[in-house]
Amino acid sequence: MSQLEHREYFVSWEELHRATRELARRQLPVEQWRGIIAVSRGGLVPGAIMARELNLRVVDSVCVSSYEFQTQKKEPTMLKDTQATEDGEGFLVVDDLVDTGNTLKFLRERLPKAKFVTVYAKPAGLPYVDEHIADIEQDTWIHFPWDMHLHYIDPIAGAET
Numbered sequence: 447m448s449q450l451e452h453r454e455y456f457v458s459w460e461e462l463h464r465a466t467r468e469l470a471r472r473q474l475p476v477e478q479w480r481g482i483i484a485v486s487r488g489g490l491v492p493g494a495i496m497a498r499e500l501n502l503r504v505v506d507s508v509c510v511s512s513y514e515f516q517t518q519k520k521e522p523t524m525l526k527d528t529q530a531t532e533d534g535e536g537f538l539v540v541d542d543l544v545d546t547g548n549t550l551k552f553l554r555e556r557l558p559k560a561k562f563v564t565v566y567a568k569p570a571g572l573p574y575v576d577e578h579i580a581d582i583e584q585d586t587w588i589h590f591p592w593d594m595h596l597h598y599i600d601p602i603a604g605a606e607t
């Protein structure tokens with residue numbers, strides 16, 4: 447992806463909370479779920495919100511790494527697996543987003559019976575996610591609130607002079 451094609455989408459805490467609550471609402475009835483497996487690190491905040499909304503007390507994580515800054519440097523690697531389940535049956539695997547789909551493709555091999563959900567999805571990742579809330583274009587980098595800081599900017603008129 448060239449610098450010119452690279453767009454950005456900034457997510458606020460409020461937007462993330464609202465969208466994740468809607469993702470939780472779509473997982474009713476709750477009786478079908480044994481628990482949540484958050485894909486650390488990006489899935490930890492959405493996973494916690496979903497656990498609260500669905501009143502699920504079994505919350506585990508899988509720790510997967512493949513990106514360094516904004517570049518996918520290698521195939522996903524499992525830094526920590528889950529011991530909550532053998533095959534994922536009855537578990538919701540929650541991540542913040544699916545982009546190329548490499549992370550969820552890798553996790554589907556490990557947890558073939560789980561349901562995979564994300565808050566955001568880009569087109570290339572759609573075959574690997576069972577349900578998501580918002581579609582984002584492939585050439586757009588999503589910035590999450592935990593990666594940002596509020597800061598002052600000059601007024602538009604001031605910038606012209």
Ligand SMILES: O=P(O)(O)OC[C@H]1O[C@H](OP(=O)(O)OP(=O)(O)O)[C@H](O)[C@@H]1O
Nearest residue numbers: 486487488512513544545546547548549
């Ligand atoms: O669909 P993909 O192209 O695989 O990309 C999606 C994954 O990339 C990000 O995680 P990352 O590996 O950057 O680690 P992090 O969650 O610890 O930030 C994001 O949280 C997803 O887990």
Ligand SMILES: O=c1[nH]c(=O)c2nc[nH]c2[nH]1
Nearest residue numbers: 513545586587588589590
């Ligand atoms: O914060 C992030 N924003 C993204 O758009 C993305 N794609 C892969 N990994 C990502 N992390």
Ligand SMILES: [Mg+2]
Nearest residue numbers: 486487488489
């Ligand atoms: Mg991640």
